Every structure is written in C-alpha cells, then in structure tokens.
Amino acid sequence: MTQQFGSNCVLYFPPNRFEQPSWIHQGNLNIVPTFLEPETIQRETRRRIIQDSPLSVTKNWILEILLDKNIFNKVLKNVAGPNGTHTQIIVGYKGDAASIWNTINSFLKLVLRTQENVGLGVAKRGQRYMAILLDQKPVVHNIFQLSTGQTAILNIVLSILGSSAESVGQN
DSSP: OHHHHHHSOOOBOOTTOOOOOTTTOGGGGGOOOOOOOOOOOTTOOOSOSBOSSHHHHHHHHHHHHHHHHHHHSEEEEEEEOGGGOEEEEEEEEOSHHHHHHHHHHHHHHHHTTOSSOEEEEEOOTTTOOEEEEETTEEEESOGGGSOHHHHHHHHHHHHHHHHHHHHHHHO
16 A cells, blocks of 8 residues: 555545635635645655545646746746847746646646647736636636536546656655
8 A cells, every 4th residue: 555655646536526616706816825845754745645626736737837837947048138228038937847837738638629828827916716717718707617527537637747747746
C-alpha cells in the first residue's frame, strides 16, 4: 500500500461531489483563491485524496501556475528608448509554468475542436473568476458554469497534469 501511494497519483472523485454552479449564489463568482503551501514532511501529504469539490482546488492550482508564469518565466528584451534610456519589454514566456499553461490551453483547444485561439482568462482582482476564451472573447464566462460532465473531464485532465508537474518539480 505504501508503494501504491508513494509512486502513483491517487485521487478519487466521489459520485456525491458537488461544485456549486455560478448561478446558485452570487458569492460563488467572487470566491477568493488560497495559494497552496506544500508540506515537506516525508510520507505526509496535505493533498486531499478524496475530492468532493475539485474545481475549487483546480482553480487555485491554475492561479498558482499563472502567478509563477508571470513572475518567473518572463523572457525580457532590452529596448533602447528616447534620450539614451533603456527599458525591458516582455517578449514571451519560457519555463515550467509557461509550459503547463500552454498545455492547459492546448487541452481546451482539443476539447473545443477548434484551430482558433483558445485559452483560459482570469478576471481582475476582486472578481477572480476564470473564463474560457475563444479569440479573446468569453465562450464560458465562468468555469463554474460548466456542466457536470465537462467539469469532471476538466478536473481529471488538470489533476493528472498537476500531479505530473508536481513530480517534475520535485526532481
């Protein structure tokens, strides 16, 4: 049993799980994410193996990836400005978080069966909902509006991706 938990991704979505849809209560649109701090104690995990509301956990993880991408994965270029000044501009993103972010958006493109520009969008502070964008326009205004089946697929894929990313970060 120890080997099973030590070398595999273990996660269970029980049939009685419940994600509150955004239309049920206006407050659900303004849930503030909490960033996760991993425990470093061997043989202990703070990760909940049984997930009865996995989309909230997934949302927090996605926000962590986005934060890491924008802080640690920026590719900057020095540009000469007027009067001999220099400034740096962002020309792209490269690194683990950027790679995960691109994989998430590639998954959305595959699910939506489109060649157009698809990706996640995050609302400004104070609102912090996540939308699925198609050519920079929301097609799903809040991921909590997804159907149960769509939510289940999204949670499964992002949980696998998150577990893979976690194991890469530990090596």
